[in-house]
Amino acid sequence: MKKRLIFTALLLSGCSQLPQERSADLQTLSAPAAEQITTEPQQDIVIENDATAEAMATDFEHIFVDTDMTFSGTLPCADCPGIAYHINLFRDGRFAARQEYIDRNQVNIVRGIWLLEKRSLHLVNQQQTLPAFHFLSNTQLAMLDMSGKPLLSNVNYQLTRETEFRKLDTRQAMLGIYTLSDNQASFTSCASGEMLAIANTQHHLPVMRQYQQDERLRGNDVIATMLGRRGQDDQANLLFIDKFEQFWPGAVCPDQIQPGKMQGIVWRAEKIANRYVPQQLNVRVIFEQNDRLYGFAGCNNFNGSYKQRSNQLNVQPLVSTRKFCADSSELESQFTQSLQSADRAEVNGDTLQIFKNNQLILQFKPAVN
Template identity: 50%
Template sequence: MKRSLVLAAVLLSACTNLPQKAVKPDPVQPVQPVAPEPDLVPGEVVSSDNTEAMPTDFGLIFIDRDMSFHGTLPCKKCPGIQYQLNVLQDGRFELRRDYIDRNTVELLSGNWQLDDRTLHLSSKQGKVPSFQFGSNQHLILLNAAGKPMVSKDNQTLTRTQQFARIDTRMPLLGLYQLKNNEASFIDCMTGENHSIAMTQHHMPMLRSYQTDPKLSGKAVVATMTARKSNEQQQALLVDKFDQFWPGATCPDKAATAKVQNLVWRLQTVSQISVPQKLNIRLMFDQNNRIFGFSGCNNFNAGYAQKDNQLKVLPIVSTRKFCNDANFYEQQFTKQLQAADRIEVNQQKLQLFKENKVIMELLPAVN
């Protein structure tokens, strides 16, 4: 009986609903969407308006293949310089610089070194700037202190998808001569002596030289566009022959220029800058004759000079029409015939009309 009472008491306590202290559940936090990670390109700097730029892992940049970079960089006295920089995996580089509106081309080569993200270029042919890899697709121009250039102008070269070989064609002015059926050319700008390959574009130049008794057998100044065949032979491959300049000499930067016997390139006419790609050039020879190229046509005329007084006789010219050169050609021929005075100031040739400068020219070097 006593055991039954104890068991009943235990069962009764288990079934009793005693009040419990209420527990407040934790609030449900909203789930934030997870932004997908971008596909990072090795060497790219990721940034946005709300985040700081991530440090670039430049350890992932390797020059293990030939690469080409292109771009137009600023120029102090011209509209810009067009660059093509080839960085070769064997430690060499090749560079072509075209100075826009100067008719000047530079071809440089040398060696490169990669220091962290800085690409150092060294060449025995001239001064070359250094660059910094902003990514594996971009090179940023560095200043003399080795810092990225800060300017509103573009300072970046961009890598092209496909590697492209350097175009080695360039305008040249120098002494051409044919001896024993072998043609040679001495570049007036560099003094380099080259042989000229017997190609189809060289044939018109060769025939013109051989059939003119004033030229045959002599070293005569010629203008042309050509390229080097290879690094070993340094032979020139003529791409386009312009003309011969009988009686002309190479310009001497160390001496004051003379009116006669120099090839002059037009810089301004009627106070208008002339595009240098037109190659408007002339020469006053010692036989009172002017001849040259007026941007589209070849021309010649007689002239008379006494001290600084000048009189140009009517111009005779070929009759081609060139849309891009017609305006400048008309201005040039009109003002040339109107000139009444001529002066040389250091290396600049100036033509006047009634004491006003109507034309300015500089010695042509290519």
């Protein structure tokens, strides 16, 4: 009996060894000698990128828009140097976006609601279409391609979150119909057809006086160009003028243009010979019905007279103001000289072309802002 008890005690003491101690013993027995361990160098993974590359998220955390965010950057454009974006995402589900087409003097302000589908961001507006984006991280948006995959290529298709929320700049170049009655003015955009009341600020009062004192304008609806912005919240139906440019008596909105008609349209210079005109210079001209013309050449206002018979065009010497602008005076001189040397004009669709000796010297498009 004593022998059986002693044997049982020995078995129990053999089973009482701690697990970690036994594991250490096993590792000691099974580990190879240090000099026999070899590690292959890790190879870099090369990812071939193109305009329709596969989606690759750099992290996998959930995306939450739990605070107001600002994303900005410049995305590629098919027929311009790029489109500068400023997108504000509000935590209540709204968004506001500013698209500025570089070198076109064209700014779009779009508002609506945003929808988040997993990591894909959709900006919804019933009138205008904006690109969709993918959250690569909570600080980086990549534009989606037509198949709904992020564009990852050597060309930058990404917007970056700014460290602080930034208010949207809503100023836009505008062309539309100015109306004044009983000291209350309104502006109807030629581009959208929307009518807004004009706020009586310090920038509007000189405009109102000019309208009231000019017999060509007083009591009439007249095309005007300006830099303005729409009010916010309870002032959303007000237009605030930041910079007034000029009135264009006798002009009509571009959508009222008759085929082949040259008169009564504010034409924006697109090319001088083979040279594109920077759109921000706003080089414009209007040919009135009474054989008068006037416009803006990038730095100075000008006016003069012209004769047109069929397609034949003759422009008399122009009268101009005499300001000097370092960034536009050379181009302005080339523009006015070309206009005065014209001998033929043709309107093809929405394009006005002016020739000298059968050589194209000026090309215009209807101004929309």
